[in-house]
Amino acid sequence: MNDATVQQLANEVRRGDRRALARALTLIDRGGAPVRSLRRALAGYGVGSLVGITGAPGAGKSSLTTVITQELRQRGMQVGIIAVDPSSPLSGGSLLGDRIRMYDLAGDSGVFIRSMANRGQYGGLAATTLDAAMLMRAAGFGMVLLETVGAGQSDVAVVDVADTVLLVEAPGMGDEVQSIKAGLLEVADVIVVSKSDRPDAPATLQQLRALVRMQMDSDAVWSVPVLPVSALRQTGVAALVDALLAHAQWLQTHPVTWRQQRRQLLALQRALESQLRDAVQQLPGWTTALAQLGQSDSDVLARQLLEEFVVNGFTKE
């Protein structure tokens, strides 16, 4: 796909064409040169907030995403949703099932839901989701919700690129919370105890509130709310959305600099990786390397390619 075609696609995205948005998201998912063209074409368009929703498998993230979206829609906002699920390490395929719980959002033209496989990447996924959020904003979806399972390094990376991190904790987690969730508790801006209709929810709420108080720096300016929400009974949703919007507002005057720096660094790393990979794949040695796959060590092959690149420089473009 050439630059002009991508530019035209970008224009259609900005006009709010849903099919164009869907196709552009596919380009982002596939990576490579079109992604850079899209970034150039859309840089600076669209405003809004990216909320990362994370938590253990089955914690209630998709159900929560649905009720948050309904509340935001009632407040007149357009909502984009990116739902990330793990790829199968064996086949490379994925089973993306978050839409099942988002049934009630179907048919609303103010909502756009996209499922993505994480492809087992680390930093890469964070950049991909940032690009996807950029597209959704450019298409007019001001609020973007990013659902991702809070297990493994890749997801912590995703969490780092969000403006607001919402941690979802289901009732009855017992003593596990300190050890397992310590990393996530640190980066959470808002914490929800989901399924608050359940009888064991108040105890979890109390426990988490105590934990958060203990963790909080004495000079912290944003105080992390811990809120009970039932997606089933639809209680606590307005208070949660208030907190999310309050955090977005708060960010306007209190930029979390370490997080922004981290995001910029990530963007640079991603750009570097993809440009280097593309350049190396243009080298004559690339075909030779492919032929040696499985026989030579991949680290050695990569090193040879890099040396060839240093000597030859850019072959094309």
Added chain:
Amino acid sequence: MSDVPIRVLVAKPGLDGHDRGAKVIARALRDAGMDVIYTGIGQTPHMIVEAALQEDVEVVGLSILSGAHMTLLPKVATQLREAGLGHCVIVAGGIIPAEDSALLTSQYGIDAIYGPGTNTDEIVAFIRTTVAARRATL
């Protein structure tokens, strides 16, 4: 291009409750290296088309046991075309009599129909070849 995972939507149109068959297919396609978006039960044709559009899938897989296949399947096919998604490969599974099958594939834009107990390898192979052919024309 050929190493790009095939994106498939698996949906269950109509009102009949159980989706065991659809889940078996969804898992088999994942295990064959495809990205499978599973929407669950109770999907109207409009919901299916809207999901196919947002997810930019190349294949729509429909599992249908309710007996309403002669109304639902053509509706999905027509609405996909109207939404500019005529390139999607449409595959249906379920209990569908042979004469209906023949009609659906010859006149109503359904690319393939599989009965219960079909070997999933056969479905995977069909999707792979058909998608490869369509990608080549785009």
